[in-house]
Structures are given as C-alpha cells and as structure tokens.
Amino acid sequence: MNEILEALVKYAAILAFMLGVVAPVMVWVERRGMALIQDRRGPNRVGPFGLLQPLADAFKFIFKEEIIPAQADKVLYLAAPALALVPALTTFTVVPFGPTFNYAGKEIKLVVIDSDIGALMFLALAGLGVYSLICAGYGSYNKYSLLGSLRASAQLISYELSMGFAILAILVSTASFNLLDVIDYQNSMWNIVYQPLGFLVFLVTAFAETNRVPFDLPESESELVAGFNTEYGAMKFALFFMGEYVNMTTLSLLLAVLYLGGWQLYPGWTPPEGIVGAIIGVLITLAKVIFMMWLFVWVRFTLPRFRYDQLMKLGWKVLLPLSITNLVIVTILVNKGIL
Amino acid sequence: MTSLIAIVLLPFLGAVVNGILSFSNSKRAVTFTALATTGGSLVIALYTIWRYLTELSPQPIEYVLYKWLEKPLEIQISFLLDPLSAIMLFVVTFVGFFIHLYSTGYMSDDEGYGRYFAYLNLFMGMMLLLILGSNLLVTFIGWEGVGLCSYLLIGFYYKQDEPPRASMKAFVVNRIGDFAFLIAIFISFAHFATLEYREILNAIATNQQLQDTVYIFGLTLPALLALLLFIAATGKSAQLPLYVWLPDAMAGPTPVSALIHAATMVTAGVYLLTRTNLLFQLSPNILKLVTLISVATAFMAASIAIAQRDIKKVLAYSTVSQLGYMFLAAGVGAFVVSIFHLFTHAFFKALLFLGSGSVIHAMEGEQDIYKMGGLKQHLPHTYITFLIGTLAIAGFPPLAGFFSKDAILAYTYDHSKAIYFIGLITAGLTSFYMFRMFILTFHGEFRGTEEQRKHLHESPPSMTLPLWILAIGSAFVGFIGKIPFTHYDLFGKILSPVIVKLEEKAVHHDVLHEVLLITLSVVAALLGLVAAKVLYSQGPTGDERLKSIITAPLYTLLKGKYFVDELYTFVIVTPLRTTANILWRFVDQLIIDGTLHLAAGIVQLISALGSFTTTGNLRNYMLYFVIGIILLIAYTVG
Amino acid sequence: MKFLELLTNPSLTLIVFFPTLAAIPLLVANKRNEKRIKWYLLVVFTAEFLLSAYLVTLLYLKDGIKYFPLVADPTIPWLPRYGIAYRLAIDGISMPLILLTTFIMPIVILGSWSSIKKHWKLYGISLLILTTGILGAFLAYDLILFYIFWEVMLVPMYLIIGVWGGERRIYAAVKFFLYTLAGSLPMLLAILWLGWRFSKAAGYWSFHYLELLTMLLPPQEQLWLFIGFALAFAIKVPLFPLHTWLPDAHVEAPTGGSVILAAVLLKLGTYGFMRFGVPLFPHVKEEVIDLILVLSLIGIIYAALVAWVQEDMKKLIAYSSVAHLGFVTLGIFSMTEISWSGALLQMVNHGLSTGALFLLVGMIYERFHTKKFKELGGLAQPLPLLAFFLVFSAMASAGLPGLNGFVGELMILTGTYIGGYKIYTVIGAIGVILAALYLLRMLKETVWGEYTGAVKKDLHSYEKMALFPLAVLMLLIGIIPSVFIKPSQESILQTLKIYSVRKNYPKVTKPLIIPIDIDKEKK
Amino acid sequence: MSVVGFSHYFFLGLILFSIGALGALTRRNGITIFLSIELMLNSVNLILVSYASTNGNLAGQILVFFMFAIAAAEAAVGLAFFIAIYKHRRTINIDRLTFLRW
Amino acid sequence: MMLETVIFYLFASLAVIFALVVILHPDPVKATLSMVITLFSLAVIYLTIKAPLIAALQILLYTGAILVLFLFVIMLLNIQREISLPFSKPVQLWGSIVSVGFLIGIITNFAIKIKIEESVKNYSLVLIAESLFKENALSFIATGFLLLAAVVGATIIATKVKRG
Structure with missing residues (x-):
C-alpha cells in the first residue's frame, strides 16, 4: 500500500509544480520572450514587469462565457479538452526527474512509477493525444476545425513514428526500457555525444508532438483560424493551452533524461549523499528543462511555419529515414560492442 | 498346266488395261485389248480342251498357284481341269469371245466404251475363276466376283434411274445366295479342315458313318451342305425364291444380258450342283426339293413370259424357265443331261439375246414388241438367225433344244408322271411365247414411228457374224448329246467320270417308249407354234384374245408377274426399313442417348440446388459460420 | 540417363517419342505460313512410318525366325516401390497395329491438306501427341504405363474434334471425352487392385504384364476386374449399347480426325481385349463371354440396319465401323486361333477401308459442302476417279472376296464356327448381307444417278497420293493374305496357349502365383 | 491476481466476445461489424493472456504480441477493402453489397 | 489487494x-x-x-x-x-x-x-524478449513480412486508379 502512497505523493508534487509554476511562468516567459525577440516591450502593466499577466489571463479564461456551437456534437465537443489532458497528465509519470537517494533508511526513486517498460509506456500514452484533436475537429461541426484536426492528427502520427525510432535507438544501447537505467548508462558519456543524429531527430519531433511553432500548422491563426480549437473559448481553450505546456515540459524532461544525462552535471557525476544530493540533482534537471523551454519559445518566434506538404515530406521522407539509419548505426555499434 | 493360268489371267489383264484406257477415250485401243485377251484365252482354252479330251482316260489335273492362307486356315489358290470344267470352259470362252465381238459393234457409239469392256473382261476373268477353281474358296471368289461384275454392268447406264436400282437389287439378292455358300464353307472347313472338292467328296464318300448320322435340323452333313449349295445356286441362277433380280437385270446393255444373264453366270448354279453331285445323290430329300422348286420355277416363268411386252423381259423369263429345266434334270438325278441342256441353252439363248440386241439397235433402243412388227424385210440376217433360235428353244427336232429338253423330259418321265406332265405343258408354253414374240417383232406391218422406219437398217457385220456362228452352233450342237434310239452319247461319255454312279438306274428303256415321248414333246411345240400363229398373226390384238381365253384375272396376274416384286417389298423390304428406323430413332437416340442426357440433367439439378445457398448476403454467411462453429465445438467437446 | 540413350538409337522408345520430339520445333514455328507446317508434318510422319517399318523388319528378320518374337526395350524403373517401370515391348499382336498407325498418319495429313483451314500449328502438335499416345498404348507392357498412354490419347482427340469439327462439335467432343474417361476409370481401379493383389501373392509390387499373367485370382474377383477392363474397352470398341458417341464424334470430327478415330483409336479397345481383357481373367464365367458375343452380334445387325436408313453419309460409315468392329469382338471372344488372327487382320482391314471411305467423304464434303444423301448424286460423271475409289473401298468394306474385308470376315466366322458357336456364325454371316445392303445404298445415293451440278475438279494430286496406297494395300491383303498374317501367328498362338493353361488351372480361393511355361504345356 | 481468479477474466472475455459476436451478426454497417470483430479478437486476447499468466508461462503474451501485428494488418486491409467498395458502390451497408453471388 | x-x-x-x-x-x-x-x-x-x-x-x-x-x-x-x-x-x-x-x-x-x-508468476520483460527472439524468431520475421504485405495490399486496394 505504501509505495502506492509514495507514488501518489510524487505525482502530486510534480503535478503541482507543472500546473502551478510552469504554466503561468511559461505564459509570462512566452509573451515577454516574444516581445524581446520582436524588439518590443512585453506586457508590463499588470504587476511589476507584467508578472501578474498570466493571472489576468487565467481570470479572463475562468470568467469568460462558455459558448457551445449549436450543431456541435455535445459529447465530442466537451470530451476533447479533457482528452487533451490525458497524455499530458500521464506521460511524465515514467520519467525520472532526480537521482535516487535513501532517506530514513529507505531508498526513494525520484520517478513516479519505476516500471521497467517506462519508455514504451511513454510512447503509448503520447499516442493518445490524437483523440482529443479528432474529437475537437469532428465535434465542433466546423469545416476549418475538421480540416485542422485531420491535419494535426496526421502530423502527430507521422512524427510519433520517428520519435519512437529515436527513443528505440537509445533503448537499444541501454538494453532496457527503464529510464533510470538510461541515466546510469550515460555515466560514461551522455547520449547526445553517442547519438547526435538521434538527438536532432528527437528534438524536431518534440516540437511536432506539441504542435509548437514550426509545426503548429493545425491551429495556425492566419490560415485556419486556430485550427481545431476555433470553436473553443474560455476554460476549454485554457485546458488545451495547459495540456500543451505540460506536454512541452514532459518532453523537455524526457530529452534531458535521454540525451543530457538527466540529473548528471557532467557525465559520470554522482550526486552527494542524502536529501541534499537529491535536491541538487533535481535542480540540475530543472536547469536543463528550463533551457529546453527557453529553446521552445526561442524557436517559436524565429522559424517560419511549415507548409502542410513540407511538413509531411519532412516527417516521412527526412526524419523517418534519419531515425531508422540512426537506429541501424546504433544497433551495429552495440553489436560490435563499441557503444 | 500353265495354260490354265494363262486362260484366267488374260481377261484380268484385259480388265486392268481397259480400266486405264477408259479414262482416255481411244476406242480402237480398247477394242483391240478386249478382243485380243478374250480371243487369246479362247484359243488356249480350245487347245487345252482338245489335248485334254483326246487323252485316253482323262484324269482331273490340279495345278496349285500359291498358298492363299497357311497357318490357321490351310487354303490355296488352285485350278482343276476335268471334263466338267472343260465343257464349261469351252462354253464360257467360246460364247464370251463372240459376245465381245458383238458388243464392239453394239456399244460402238457409247461414251463409256472403255469402262464397259473393262467390266466385261473382269467378268470373263471371274467366270473362269469360278469354273476352274478346285476348291470352294476359289469358286466363291469367282462367285462373288461375277456378282460384282453383273452389278457394275447392269448399272452401266447409271445416268438413268432404273439401272442403279436394278443393279443394287441384283447384287443384294445374289449376296443372300452367297450367304448360304459362306456357311457351307465354314461347315466344310470345320469338319474336313480343307475346302478342296476332291478331299471333301472323298471324305464323305469313304466315311459311311458321316452319311447316316443326323447333323442338325434333321439333316445329315452332306444333306446340309447340299441344301446350302442349292440355296446359293437358286440365288445365282435365279430359281424360284431368288429369281426376282434377273428380269430387272435387263436394264443393262443387251450383250451383257446375253453373256451374263443367259450363257454364263446364271449357269454357275447348275455347274456347282453337278460339281458336288455326290452330296445331292446322298440326300434324296434335297433332290426332291430341287425337282419341286425347279419345275415350279419353269412353269411360272413360262406363264409370265406369255404376257410380257418387252422383248428382253420375255427372253429373261424364258431363261429362268430353261434354268428351271436344268435344275429339274439335276433334281431327277440326270446331271449329265442338265449340263447338256446348259450347253445347248448357252448357244440358242445367247443367239436370241444378240438377235433382240440387233433389233433394239435398229429400233434405236425401242424394246416394246407392240411398237415393232414387219422387220422381216429390213433385218434379213437377224430374221433368219432369230428364227433358228426360236425353233431351237421351242424344241423342234433337228435343233439343239429338242435333244436336251427331250432328254430331260424323258428322265423326268421315269421319275414321276405328274412332274413330266407339268414339264410338257411348260414346253408348250415356251414355244407359244417364243413364237408370239417372233411373230409380233418380225411379221405383220411396222407399228413404230415414221422416223424409226427411215432409220431401220441391218446391223454391221461385226454383229451379224456372231449371230450366224451361234445360229450354226445352236443348230448342230444337239448331236453331241444322246440321240434317241441310238446308244450314241458323246456328251455322256465325256462327263461320266465326274458324275458319281451310286446305283445302276434303268438307263435304257424300250424304243416304243422313246417314240411316244418324242412325239409328245414335238406335238407340244407344234401346238405352241400354231396357237401363237393363230392369235398374233394380226398383231398385238392377239393379247385381248388370249385374255378372253384364259380369263381376265389370270391374265392380269401373269402380266403383273404374279406381283412377286410387290410381295417381296411388302413382306421384307418395308418391315426391315421400318424396324431400322425404329432402331435408330427410338433405341439409339431415345434410349441410350436419353439415359446419358438424363444423367447430365440430374447433375445439373444438384448443382442448381447448391448455388441456392450462396445469397451473397454477408450476414447469412456469418450465421452459417457461427452455426458451423457451434456444431464443431458441440461435436468435439459436448 | 537410360531414357536418352534409348532415344538415340533405334528402339521402341524412339518410335513412341519421335513424334513428340518433332512437335517441339513446331512450337516455335511461325503460325502464318501453314504451307511449311503441312510439309513439315508430312515429312515427319513419313519418317516415323519408315522408322517403324525399318525397326519392325529389323526385329522380324533378326535371327531368321519366321514369326514375330516378343521384343522388349530395356525397362527403366519408374516407381520401384510399387514396381511401376517404363516397359515397352512389341510382339506379333501389336506389330500390325503399330504399322497401321504410322502408315495412316501421313495419309491423315494428306487427307486434311485443304480441309483444315485454321490453326495448323495446333493441329500438327495435337496429331503428333496423339500418335505418341497411341503407339505408347500399343507398346506398353506395364499396366500403369498403358493407362497413362490411354489417357494421353484423349486430350488431343478431344481438341481435334472440338476445334476443327462441324457445328455440334462441342457436344460431340465433350461426349467423346466423358464417355471414354468414364469408361477408363473402372479400368484404373482394376489395375490398381491387380497390382495390390499381386503384392499380396508375390510379396513384391509389380505391374509388369508378364508377371501379372502368372497370378491367378479367385473367379469372383476376376469377374469384377474383367468388368472393369471390359467397360473401358467396350466403350472404345464400341460395343453395342455404348456406341452412341461414335456417330456424333465422326460426323463432327474433321476428315483427318475421323480417319484416325476410325482407323486406329477404335482398335485400342479390341487390342485391349486381346492383350489384357482375355488372358488376364481366364476364369470369367461362361455367361459373361456369351453376353459379349451376343452384344457384338446385336452390334453387327443393329448397326447395319441403322446405317441402312441414315441420311448423312458420314454417319452411315460411322455405323458401318460399329458393325465391322462387332465382327472383331465376335472373333476375339470365340477364343480360337483362327478367329483371333482373323480379328487382328480385320482390325487392320477396317482401318484401311473405313479410313479410305472417310477420306472420300471428306473430299466430297470439300467439293459439295454437304454430307446429306439428298443433296448428292451422280458423282461418277464429273469425278470418275473419286467414284472408282469410292466403289472400290465400299466393296472392300462390304467384304467382297479378292479384297481385304473378305479375308478377315471369313477367318472370324470360320473361327467362331470352330469355336462351337454355330448359330452365332450364321447370325454373323447375315451381317455380311446387310453390309452389302447399306454400302450399296450409299453408292446408289452418291455415285450413280443423274448429275446436274457445276463442273468439279477430280482428285488433286495429294488426294490421289492419300487414296492410292490404301487401295493397293486393300487389294494385296485380299490376294495374298498369308504374307500379312504369318508374322503375328506365333504371338496369337502363345497368348491363347497362356489363356488355356490358366483356364485349365483349378479355380483358386486366394491369389496364387502359378508358373506358366508355354513350351512344356501340351498342345 | 490472487483474489481475482482466472474465472473472472474468463467470464469478462466471454461476455465481451458474445457482445462482439452479436454486434457482428446484427449490425448493418460494415465498419461497425469490423469493430465488433476487433472486439471479439481483443476478448480472446484477454482470455489468452489471463490463462497464460495464471499458469505462469509467457507463451500467452508472446502469442498476443503476434496477435497485435495480425490485427493491425487485418484492420489495414479490411479498411482498404471498404474504401474500394465505397468508391465503387457508394455504400458499405452490407445488405446492399450482395454482388458476390451466382 | x-x-x-x-x-x-x-x-x-x-x-x-x-x-x-x-x-x-x-x-x-x-x-x-x-x-x-x-x-x-x-x-x-x-x-x-x-x-x-x-x-x-x-x-x-x-x-x-x-x-x-x-x-x-x-x-x-x-x-x-x-x-x-x-x-x-x-x-x-x-x-x-x-x-x-x-x-x-x-x-x-x-x-x-x-x-x-495457480502458480507463481515470474513475469519479466527479458524473459519475454528472449523467447520472442529465440524460439519464435521465425514467426517474428513472418509477422514482419505479413505486415509488409498488408501495407502494400492496403495501398493498392484503396488507391487503385480507375483506368479509362
């Protein structure tokens, strides 16, 4: 019974961090970052340096009137935002965010569920994201939203494939699905050095999975009027937004774990004993996640959006072959005993 | 005796050469080959006969040509020369040659000239095979070969529709006779392992036990053989049951009728009987049958002849009745006399036919005696020779017919009075129809068309010469046989070795008796002459008078040839044809094919049933599927 | 490879498979120039005939013996486990039939020179394969091999009738195929049963004909096996009730097809009886033999009568061949040496005379495009040579003495008489009269009578070449039959001796191997 | 696993299987039939895995592993068929798709 | 529990x-x-x-x-x-x-x-992987081919161009 309790506690901690801290900060960072890149001031009216702007947005979302389109398929329309959260809230359970340390005679692993098929579970749950898009598109009885949702789901599926191969390459070298082993494996050298190609592919697919800028064609403002969430206002839209940010953090966390050695300061670094080491490990992981988040925001406001066919061609004809070659190279090296 | 081979092979050679020549129409070459071959074989034949007969005691000479069949069936092609075959040889070659000569004239303007002589030579070859053959097989080859040639020659004018039908009828009827001959061959081979006459007859003669035991149907073996051979003879020599083909055979050219249907082929039956006379003498019941049939045929044919209008039909029926006489002689046991009558008949019947030929030739194919008359002054040669022939056949004393017919009647008299009496009447009838025809054609005024009158001319010498020779022959040949009141019987002496003498018969009876018989036959002949003269001196009206004498129905009966043809078609041909049709339509198509199609139908039915389940509806299939699974599980587990 | 070795030097295998080898270049031949294909086929078939003739004389005169010995090719084991081997052998009985087949083939090509208009290549190939099938069947000394060749024959014949036939050719072809096939299945069962029983009796499997001959089965079993074989052969012969496929097949088949069908294919049935039917099953009940005799008699009379009322010339001839083969079966089943040699000769005679008749019908059809008697008549005037050949072959098939038909019929009927079936001989002889009846009717309808139609060209050169050898042979067999019969005498004697030895052997209750040495056996 | 015995899983699988079968047998729409077949397939997988794991061997899981591949292939081809049929006949209501018959 | x-x-x-x-x-x-x-x-x-x-x-x-x-x-x-x-x-x-x-x-x-x-469950991913790639390697490869065939088949059936 108690390890379930322990898992719940960890889950609550991370959830709170994600929703409470990450979401609002990211809203602020994104708006300020955008302004900074576009060489203009960001929101600075609400509180010092606009820090309370996210709060203002939240209030706006909460008090806005919930409009449901007349012909919309009530069940699907309302189910969509909920479904969007499903992958978001379940994928980070398998990703370790800190070193294991023993406290009061008991070893505590800083990961919600330490299952030996962690990576596989991640992939599985990530796949469920598609349904929210489809329900949104199909339920809101609107041409543009249907088109947007189909495009989004197509994009999601194709990039999921390349991500799967990239992750597979890592797992082949560590010979285990458990992400903790992945980190231990990186004691000698971080995977970014061993599998640079894999890292690149994973990075690109990460952007695609979260529908972030270069790949945010489905809800692109200019052509498809916000794609699948055209009909969504207020709280429903907020949920989508939150889901997106949580996804971003989980993916950055995963990236850190897979390629940047998780909580290792430098390859081979072992955290000091006890709770202090744990806290330092978590902080290091946090630093890598923040760097990745900043990268997301930075890329969003520099790269132009892909056209749909370029998107698809990139997905199938560039990334997929690259990831497969990466996998092949890695397997050969592993077979030879080099990696 | 290579001469025998030469005699036989020459006509065959002629046939082949003429066959080839028939495609190119060079008449001269054809005539030359025809006459050369038959002439050659005649000369060789005369020479061999002369050398053979002048020997002291002429033994039969056998000459084996080659082995026809060896392993299972010992048969060889071999020839036999003995008095009987010598005489027949003389008749065939002599009459044959002159008929060839005659037909060069008669057929000169016919485009099938080559083909005609090819057939005629082939016939001569086959006839020689028949009479010279030393075993049943060679005779049989000749027998059917002759039938084939008569088929071809009767159907010579194939363009008209009558000859082909007549030729087919002739061949089929002959075939029925040959059927019996074939059975005889099987029996003889089964029992004596050979077909040689000499061996068969010796085997029967020596084996007493064989003669007595009943073989089958109450007949002893020799009796059965005799019966079969007699049936074959009736087929070939046109006796009562199977004579119908001879009158129709007149559809062929006249020389053909002369050669085949008067002189040679039809006599083959008589030759066969005499050749195997032992068989007949050993089976008295068969002899009785022969006499009965022969006398009936003679009388019936003569009675039909008196009411016929076609000149050749009259002669045909007269041949049938004369053959009846020959068989009568054989029936009463006087085989020598039957051959003698055959000998004389060959001459005067050939003469009569050729005479009628020249008449028809003059009248451009007209054969109806009603449309002739008064030809005396136009065809003098034909007139005289025809007269000699008619006198000979009627049986007037100095001529050949008298001697042979009288001898037959004499022997019949000894045998049984009733049959002698019928014979006598037939003799009278014979002279009556002969003189009726003679008067209607040569006396009275010309009843033909004007244009025929202009065209009337005497036949060329090539035709009249054979007429004269045959006339002389039929006049003097009578003296060869037995002359009444004397013991002189050259013919008997020649033939005696061939005839088997079982028990001595009272050959010689007193002079008074002979005188009576002769006067009776002469009186019969005279009566016939007078009646004909009286009735027909004013032309064809005589027939009405005849009808009034012998009551109308009888006359129509005679005119319609006893309606035998219609009887045959009614009794045999039509029922056979209907059964054949029934067999074909009903049995073949309906029953056998029916069952086949029935089976096919059933299969189709079952397959239609099968296709009923495939409705195309997926749901049904799934339901069947589930039910199937249920059954399966229930079976395995339940 | 022993097989190749056999193929290269003169051997029975070469005769059998030479046509198939010759078919291969045909495959690549250009479809269009049919002229070259025709000449090629003619050359091939004549070569085949010369080859077979050469080999036969070679074997016949080898050691100067005056009869035709049993000569076998070296056997090549095929399925040793079941004793099935590639065994070919020729003896007195199959020799004349082999020569007949190879002799007829070039004539068939000449016969169909101008009557076959399309697909000559396929026609050629099917003919070649058909020849292999027939020759193989005649020479096979292993029952399974015999059955295989027996089936190989079916397909090409089906094609020939089906593709180049008349209007109802499909019906006829299918009927022919199904009939023969249905018949041959019981035979296969019988063969397998025989092989199996032999393995029981002798301990090892074998389908070798001579070995099977040494085995004696209980009478009841023999009866069933005999029925199995008899059914297949009776359909092929054809015997009375099973003959309805023949007229259809003949009427619809092209000239070449019906000549082969008549001249050779029917003989397989009778050959089958002679080779396998009679010797293998001696203890078959007397009633069965009588039944077959009665059926063949019915066949003779029935077919003759039906032929007499036919409207179609080809159908008439088809029924006539049913009658003729009735004679042959009559001869075979009266089980005497004379009737057997007569039957063998009659097979060859029938091939020649009916073959000629079919060729002539083909030629008439080519000129007048009709086979109905009503539309024919008076051929003697425009086509004298054709008329001559027609009369000649009609007379030959009617059994006129001096020609080939008579010799066969004489020996058969004499043999039947000696065999003790007196009444059957008399009824059989009636067949001779009826033969004359319908053949003369045919002549009356076609050759004689008035001719009013257009001028037709008489026989072309190739037609003469086709008919002339047949006529010559018909005449020769008629005049000097002993030359043709002597070679096969010894084999017939031997087969009958084997038959009598096996027949006299007491009946057995279970399969038993009995040593058969013919020489010791008393006459 | 100890409390929830194999029979529970078995009955769950059975119920799901029968629902799938009923669906397949009665529905008219092609896709729904296809879905219910997938359902039947999964119920069998469930029973297979539960039975294998109660007996402690892994064969069941491996078998199910392959089952997934096959199910995927089958779904792909099946749907391709439906698309083709739709293009041709404008409907996938199987009552009207009865052209495959004599 | x-x-x-x-x-x-x-x-x-x-x-x-x-x-x-x-x-x-x-x-x-x-x-x-x-x-x-x-x-x-x-x-x-x-x-x-x-x-x-x-x-x-x-x-x-x-x-x-x-x-x-x-x-x-x-x-x-x-x-x-x-x-x-x-x-x-x-x-x-x-x-x-x-x-x-x-x-x-x-x-x-x-x-x-x-x-x-009932028996102890010794579930482990390694065991499954091992048996998968050792005893059932053949069926593994076969499934691979099956999937390939399915892919090719599906594309052809669904996207058959209507000729003419």
Missing part, C-alpha cells in the same frame, strides 16, 4: 458497458470512440494481470493506431448515422442471439471442466 479487485471490477464494467455502446450506437464515430474506451479499460485489466508489456502495446498499437485508422476511414467515407433500427431483419436478430447464447452455453460448460492451478 482490495485496490486491484476494485480496479478490475471498475474497468471490467466500464469495458462491458462501452462494448454494448459500440454495437448499439447508430453513429459510427461514437461507436469507435466507445471502442477506444473499452480497449483502454482492457489495457488496464492487462496491468492487473501483471502483463504490462501487453497493456503498453495494446494502448500503443490498438487504441493509438488501429482505431485512429478506423476514425480516419469513417471520416473519409463520411458515413452517416444509420437511419433505421441498427439491426436488420428481426429473424436474423433473434437467430443470432439464440446462436450466440448457445455458443456461450457450450463454451461455459467446456470452461467449467478445465482446472486451473
């Missing part, structure tokens, strides 16, 4: 209910979505049987890929709701119910017979 039974009964009932929705719901999209839920709950049940690999695969393959494909096809073919009663002719309805009922009856009486001996 209470948790597991609760989870099992919860998700089992969830699965059954949504399975019924799948076969009863006229709108195919709704049916497919309810199918997603049933399969997801099945995946959870797999977890309770201690077969996480199968659960993960179930979610990854089935709910993630196949049912998405179904949805795609439904949208592509624009299949409307079924107008009349979802079931066709009543006779078939009752026929099928009876037959399925019969089927269950047979299977259950068969199932009762088999005896189950």
